[in-house]
Amino acid sequence: AQKVTQAQTEISVVEKEDVTLDCVYETRDTTYYLFWYKQPPSGELVFLIRRNSFDEQNEISGRYSWNFQKSTSSFNFTITASQVVDSAVYFCALSEEGGGGSNYKLTFGKGTLLTVNP
Amino acid sequence: KAGVTQTPRYLIKTRGQQVTLSCSPISGHRSVSWYQQTPGQGLQFLFEYFSETQRNKGNFPGRFSGRQFSNSRSEMNVSTLELGDSALYLCASSTDRGHSPLHFGNGTRLTVT
Numbered sequence: 525a526q527k528v529t530q531a532q533t534e535i536s537v538v539e540k541e542d543v544t545l546d547c548v549y550e551t552r553d554t555t556y557y558l559f560w561y562k563q564p565p566s567g568e569l570v571f572l573i574r575r576n577s578f579d580e581q582n583e584i585s586g587r588y589s590w591n592f593q594k595s596t597s598s599f600n601f602t603i604t605a606s607q608v609v610d611s612a613v614y615f616c617a618l619s620e621e622g623g624g625g626s627n628y629k630l631t632f633g634k635g636t637l638l639t640v641n642p
Numbered sequence: 643k644a645g646v647t648q649t650p651r652y653l654i655k656t657r658g659q660q661v662t663l664s665c666s667p668i669s670g671h672r673s674v675s676w677y678q679q680t681p682g683q684g685l686q687f688l689f690e691y692f693s694e695t696q697r698n699k700g701n702f703p704g705r706f707s708g709r710q711f712s713n714s715r716s717e718m719n720v721s722t723l724e725l726g727d728s729a730l731y732l733c734a735s736s737t738d739r740g741h742s743p744l745h746f747g748n749g750t751r752l753t754v755t
Binding site for chain 2: 566
């Protein structure tokens with residue numbers, strides 16, 4: 525069975541600090557996809573990144589960076605120089621291959637509530 | 643391009659009633675999936691539709707059902723509401739190509755009293 529664990533329930537930082545959100549996953553599939561989503565108070569889940577199981581290259585997008593390590597089944601997310609607008613719940617998710625290769629079914633972690641204080 | 647639209651935003655229902663939630667996907671997206679979000683269970687997959695066919699269903703009782711119309715719009719229905727059905731119901735659409743990301747709506751907040 526697939527499982528995603530986000531051990532950090534809540535994190536509180538002061539603006540401009542760097543923060544890393546941890547994500548550990550379990551799957552028996554050799555082909556899978558990992559995602560990070562952000563959920564601000566408005567409720568909408570906002571897509572941040574997708575990574576497939578064959579691409580372990582780390583990625584940087586502005587203040588955001590992601591570290592994917594298959595050896596430890598981890599897909600961690602770092603925000604550099606955090607800002608108040610980064611305050612939200614962040615979800616890590618894993619997709620099954622599914623029939624037809626679609627990723628309609630995501631297994632989500634419980635989420636990490638990040639609060640960035642001014 | 644308009645995002646995923648869910649209506650209504652808020653609903654208050656009484657135990658035993660039924661409810662229908664609506665979702666309009668992003669134009670051109672043919673896959674629509676539904677998720678339930680609660681504080682205790684987190685985000686859980688309900689079902690997914692593509693071209694008016696349900697392709698997969700999560701572990702929810704038969705009181706939860708859905709359908710998709712020819713224009714890709716989708717509805718989900720919950721019959722005989724229970725207190726535990728109180729949740730945020732999120733709809734997501736996708737192009738269904740190569741594990742493309744899901745695009746979520748703002749959700750419908752259902753409260754059962």
